[in-house]
Amino acid sequence: MPKPVYIFSSGRLSRLANTLVLETEDRKRHLPVEQVSELYLFGEVDLNKRFLEFAAQKGILLHFFNRFGYYVGSFYPREHLLSGYLTLRQAQHYLDANRRLNLARRFVEGGLENIRRLLRKEEAKGKRVSDALDTIGEILSQVKGAQHVGELMALEGRARESYYAVWDELLGEEWSLERNRRPPKDPVNALVSFGNTLLYTAILAQIYQTHLDPRIGFLHEANYRRHSLNLDVAEVFKPVLVDRMIFRLIRRGQIKTGHFLREGQGVFLSEAGKRLVVEEWENSLQATYRHLSLKRSVSYRTTLRLELYKLEKHLIEENPYIPYRFR
Structure with missing residues (x-):
């Protein structure tokens, strides 16, 4: 079952096939997309439009926080369930x-x-x-x-x-x-x-x-x-x-x-x-x-x-x- 993933490290988020990749100074972390429901981003993370399109396609929400832990905002795919x-x-x-x-x-x-x-x-x-x-x-x-x-x-x-x-x-x-x-x-x-x-x-x-x-x-x-x-x-x-x-x-x-x-x-x-x-x-x-x-x-x-x-x-x-x- 997909679960939220909390990211405190700074680095870059990208897509590799059907996997989310977090690349930091010391390692790469691979996150199978079917295991991720949301990303909570506390670190300084870079990403591009291609990554956001992939997240939207897979229904993954991104929540952004500043360095004090204050909520900045969310990226969520087009409201497909809205009635x-x-x-x-x-x-x-x-x-x-x-x-x-x-x-x-x-x-x-x-x-x-x-x-x-x-x-x-x-x-x-x-x-x-x-x-x-x-x-x-x-x-x-x-x-x-x-x-x-x-x-x-x-x-x-x-x-x-x-x-x-x-x-x-x-x-x-x-x-x-x-x-x-x-x-x-x-x-x-x-x-x-x-x-x-x-x-x-x-x-x-x-x-x-x-x-x-x-x-x-x-x-x-x-x-x-x-x-x-x-x-x-x-x-x-x-x-x-x-x-x-x-x-x-x-x-x-x-x-x-x-x-x-x-x-x-x-x-x-x-x-x-x-x-x-x-x-x-x-x-x-x-x-x-x-x-x-x-x-x-x-x-x-x-x-x-x-x-x-x-x-x-x-x-x-x-x-x-x-x-x-x-x-």
Whole structure:
């Protein structure tokens, strides 16, 4: 089964027959095309139009990141699965204020409910998070009565502020967090930003395999963004995939202060740090659990795809969208 390939080295990407070739200073790496679903390019990589044509023909997505690990953009083949009917339905749900609010509310509820379930697990381990649980529970009750998307965003922001405030309790003072975005000011912010970026691109890759248009979201404005639907779906999965991964890396002692670099006003993961996080990220996506409805084991990468299928059914008014719940 094709898998994502993460490239941190600098070099040149080319095609040789039915193989992708990464040539660096010290070696050539051959990647059989049938084994590659996506390329995550963190290093300084050269490629040409012939290579992009080959990637497009084989349905391989390329995701580009700068040296700080910030997402730059993606190359993906012409949207061969896009459905005119579903795109119209997606646009109708965005333009209709009530329909958009309904979906936006579901994304916020899904994300906050998963945060609450994660904190309950931590409380069962003896962590003092009751105040945060009370606050998030109160905000969840207000989400149902929100009258517009801006109000939902404000409520979600307040809940996350309360959630991040207990990370010192969850991880220890050495890994304190005062949430900020660009540039991240401390190692935990750097982990959150990098982890969220990996989630956004993983969901984008799954959207490409559906009939959905990534440019039309509901919670996040669609007007001036390249992609917004992946940001919506990510709200549901940040606690489940990104935050739990960060907790594991820190609690197991895998990630250390030496994995971070200070440059200018920001703190960023070193190359070794990014490699470590990416390895744990792939382990997270490949991990399986028993799906209650399907009655079989599925991976979390498959779960992202299933979430998008549920959204498709909502848009064509077959089944209301119910966000994934962390068990």
